[in-house]
Amino acid sequence: MAATLPRYAVFGNPIAHSKSPQIHRQFALQEKVRIEYERILAEPGAFAEAAERFFAEGGLGANVTVPFKTDAYDWVSEHSERAEAAGAVNTIIPLGGGRFRGDNTDGVGLVSDITEAQETALKNRRILILGAGGAVRGVVPVLLQQQPADITIANRTETKARELAERFGVRSAPLNGLPAGRFDIIINGTSGGLGGEIPAVAPEVFGICELAYDMVYGAAAQAFLDYARRSGAKKTADGLGMLVGQAAFSYRLWRGFSPDIKPVIRYMKEAV
Template identity: 75%
Template sequence: MKQKPRYAVFGNPVAHSKSPQIHQKFAEQENVEIEYERIFAEIGGFDEAARAFFAAGGLGANVTVPFKLDAYRFVDEHSDRALAAGAVNTIIPLGGGRFRGDNSDGVGLVNDIIHAQGVEVAGKNVLLIGAGGAVRGVIPVLLEKNPASIVIANRTDEKAREAAERFGIESLPLAELPAAHFDIVINGTSGGLSGEIPAVAPEVFAQCSLAYDMVYGKDAEPFLQFARSSGAAKTADGLGMLVGQAAFSYSLWRGFEPDIKPVFEYMKSL
C-alpha cells in the first residue's frame, strides 16, 4: 500500500496545535490524502527530531515555538524572507540530506491584519511585544507595508535591542512604552500558553485600533481581554495568521494554493 505524503509541525509544547486540521482541509481542496502530525521535540533536540522525521520519508515541516531559530540553523538554504527574519517556520527537503528554510509567518500575519481585520499598516505606529523567532519572522513583511514606525519591546531588553538593530527599528523597555501612541499592538510572546500577559501599562492601548495576539483561542484571551479593557478598539487572535501561514507553507511543499477563507471559517467553528 502506497504511503501517504507525510508532513509535521515541530514544537514544545505542540499538543495544542491546530495545524493538522488546517492542512487536512487544504488536502481536501486539492483532492489528495496526506498525513500531518504533531511532533514534540525536547529543548536542544530539534535537529535530531527533524532529521529522524525526514529520514523516515517526511516531505515538509512547520516549526513553531521555541524552535524557529533552531530551524534557521538547521537548513542549508534560506529564502529571502527567512534570511531577512533570521528565523524559519517552514522546511522543504531538497534531497541528498539538504533542506531549504522559508518563513511564512509575516505573510500570514499581514494578510490577516489588512484583509480580514480591515486595518491598514501603512502610516501606522506598530508595537511588537516579544523578540523571538515569531516576531523576527513578521518584521520584514510589516516593513514592506510602510508603517510610520515599528517599536519592539521584550521582557529581556537585550534581545529587543538585537532585533531592533537587525531591522533598523526602535526598541524600548516594556516599562517605558509611551501612552496613547500605538495604532497596532501585536503580542508575539508565548506567555499566553501559560496564562501570562506582557507587563505593559494599560495606557499603551489608549489609541490602539487593533490589538493582535499571535497565539489563538483561549490562550490569546488574557492579553486580548486586557487590551480591550485598556481601550483597544478591536482585538483579534492569531487564527487567521495561522491559516494564512499554513496555506503558504502548503503551497511551497505541494505547488497547490489553498483557498484560505473556508478553512478559516471552519476552524473558527471548532
C-alpha cells in the first residue's frame, strides 16, 4: 500500500484561480519531499465544517483566503501575535488534541517583497493604503513594525477606513479627499482590484510616489498599476511576490523548512 503524502490545502470562495498549489509544490521540490496541496471550496457560513473535516481526515496545515480569514480567526484555539493584531488568520497549524493555532503571514509576505524584491525601504516613509477589508487588516500591524513616518487608510466607505485606522492608531481619509504629492508608497488592497476596478483616487495623489503596489497579481492588478504609472508613480509592482512570500512563511510554520523565495517568484512569473 502506497504511503499517504503529507496533506495541506487552501480554503476560499472562489478558489479555482488560486496559485497556492503550484507555489507549495515548488517549496516541496526545494525541500526534496513530496506533498499534497489542494484547493477547497467552502460555502459561505460553512468554513468551520470544512476545516474540521479536512483536519479530521489527516490534514497537516491549511491556508485561508477570501472570504474566510475572520472565520478562521474565530475557529482556531489560539492566535499568534500577528493574527491577534490583525484579527484575521490565513495560516492554520494543528497542535494536536483537537487544538489549532492561527497565524497571519500576509504582512510578512508584503514587507519582504517590498523591502527585498522591490528594494524599497519602509522606514520613515509615508504610506497610503487603499481599502479597509481583511487583506488590509492583515498587513497593517507588520507595516507598523517597519517604523514608517505614518500610514493613512482610505476607503470608499469612509466609516470602515476610520474604524480600521482607530484600531491600529493610524490616519484615515476619504478616497476623494486625499492630498496631492504626499505619499511615498501607495498600496492597493481594495477588493475591486480582483475585477480590474481602479479606486477613485485623483492622479495627483501619485505625485511623489516611489512605489505603487497592488496586493493582487497578474491581469487583475494591471489596471491600477497602469493608472499609477500614468499618474507619476516611479515604480509599480503586483502582489505575486507577496503571495509567494506569505506562502513561504506558512510552509516554514508547518514543516520547519525555509524555502528560497526568489526562484519561486521567477517560476511563477513565467507561469502567470
